[in-house]
Amino acid sequence: MINALNVDGYRGWSDHYDTVVATIRVPVVVDGEEKLVSAGQALNLLSHPDRAVRVAVFEAYGKAWQEKSQLFSDTLNHLAGFRLAVYRTRNWDNVLAEPLAINRLDEKTLATMWNVIEKHKATFVSFLNRKAQLFGIDKLSFHDVFAPLTLDSEPKKYTYQEGADFILTQFAKFSPKMASFAKHAFEQQWIEAEDRDNKRPGGFCTDIPLEKESRIFMTYDGAPGTVATLAHELGHAFHSHVIRDEPFENTNYAMNVAETASTFAEMIIADASVKEAATKEEKIILLEDKIGRSIAFFMDIRARFLFETRFYEARKEGLVSADRLNTLMEDAQREAFQDALSEYHPQFWSSKLHFYIADVPFYNFPYTFGYLFSLGIYHQALAEGSGYEDKYIALLQDTGAMTTEQLAQKHLGIDLTKPDFWEGALEIAVGDVEEFLNLTNDLV
């Protein structure tokens, strides 16, 4: 019955969101020319290297969402209301019950992870402050957080062949099996990476279970970021490869561990490119990009999590107005960024599609989990050296067969509800910021 009602219930509201978003138009000025752009185009302009462009677009962008805030608050309230009504009939009092079940995760683990992140927040605030100094401003605005640093030097470009060689060499240091698998994927041309016009953006890896093979789609432009993306997708393919002979029911793993192999592979490459940077400027740009991931997972996603938990509690009491949603959002951002920014994005609850996905409640925290879980594994791998390979592969093979806590206990010998493992993961992220601060000391 719930499934039948879903169609015109919360799935209906989720579809409605897409309809309303498609009507958003944002007035912007690009190269002296005034035009109306879609929400997606405006979002791209928000990471424009010219700060004056960002400032103007950010204002227009906020206004455009604000104008339709009544439509979005109706949508979000009814979507959440439907979900809460289902939870009540199931006697689930905790709004996290469903997302935790989807991710096969214990609430204690989630709480411990956030606590360890909060403990190290000051380091990431120092990074944001330093970035503001490098931009020549007092504090960063919300739109500056992920804007690129422009220094005199451009990071090295890798031809496709060089990128492939780099990946194979670096993979081999951690896992010869992973390297030989990647070599096979290159040789069998499983990767469609051509940089051409009219190609859909983004990258993904898809499986052909009956063939026990994978295919990768992406656009390779030679920047270090795309070498890391290629490694990321190869990590996904490797995960499918090692799990291919498990019983089919055991090959379906949850969101929070789905990114383990990919992020691990990406970390190997991102770390190696920083180490191999030819100039100091190049190293700074690469590190900044790498730290951006920590900022996204520890601060931006943290804000989304705080907002959603508080919004659901408020929604239990009745409808939540658009104004109140703005306040809840801005408060959550202030808290997650520890007041490090000069302005926030109160309409974020309407501009972020993730809040409107019907199938997956609390879409965001599994990404923070996945990132830190692979950093923790990377931390252990660095410490243990090449003997780690078999342990790592055995872990991947069990990702579809047990809870996350069982997985970590069995293969890594760790208790995820305790802070130790998370501390190790944070050590790597904190180390990057410390290096960044050292390298940029004389630039401010």
Ligand SMILES: [Zn+2]
């Ligand atoms: Zn991925």
